[in-house]
Amino acid sequence: MVNKFGQPIDPGSGTYTKYLGTLARNANLAPLCYKTWWEMPKQLKEDMWNIVKGKYDVRIMSKHRTISSIEKKWRGYKCELKSEYYSVRDTDAERLANPPPDVEKEHWEFLVRHWGTPMAKEVSKKNKECRGKQTMIHTTGTKSFARVSAEIEEDESIQLSRADLFICTHINKDGKATDAAASEMIISFHASILQKRGHVP
Known part of the structure; x- marks a missing residue:
């Protein structure tokens, strides 16, 4: 498939x-x-x-x-x-x-x-x-991002964006980013989303 x-x-x-x-x-x-x-x-x-x-x-x-x-x-x-x-x-x-x-x-x-x-x-x-x-560490192991995305979308009946997938694959079980570079990227994604929704001037 x-x-x-x-x-x-x-x-x-x-x-x-x-x-x-x-x-x-x-x-x-x-x-x-x-x-x-x-x-x-x-x-x-x-x-x-x-x-x-x-x-x-x-x-x-x-x-x-x-x-x-x-x-x-x-x-x-x-x-x-x-x-x-x-x-x-x-x-x-x-x-x-x-x-x-x-x-x-x-x-x-x-x-x-x-x-x-x-x-x-x-x-x-x-x-x-x-x-x-290349400092950003992901948490998927040998599983491809494509397969991770498909499994999440099927289990939760949602459509993941590229930003959503990045966040899902770069946070640990405790909800924290895998490293500083990933953390900065996630913060950037959140800021971009807030801007699009008009919550940030």
Whole structure:
């Protein structure tokens, strides 16, 4: 089952998401020998979509989100490999001599060469800085926001706005925000609502 945006929301969506992760780690379907997802051949992406359609009852409206999810997991897999097998070594010789056990030799050699380039190092630096600024913690665990929204709307017979969903997923059981950044955002939402209702000059 999907919502109006093509996002899976049924209880089995967790298994579905994990399955997409296995596709992202498949060397034949999603090779690691590409610098970015955009360089990945369109036919490979189409092959993955067809595999998903063959296993799950998915609609065409879910295609973009499905491929995007695989992309995110593919990039996450590369980050995992870099952290566990590349960054822990001092030289390329050591990295090449100690490759990940489940990665093809040619793919690992490509990644080692690529990550050592000035451009890749600059991109990595910027990404690290961006991640450092991401301070808002949510409370949904592995459950997607789409599924959380669907469950609340069904249980309480209401229609959640994006602000409502943010608040529901960024407060603890005691009703307090998960962190300072989330608290500021929630206060901003409340102020905006009051302004729209004419309660704030």
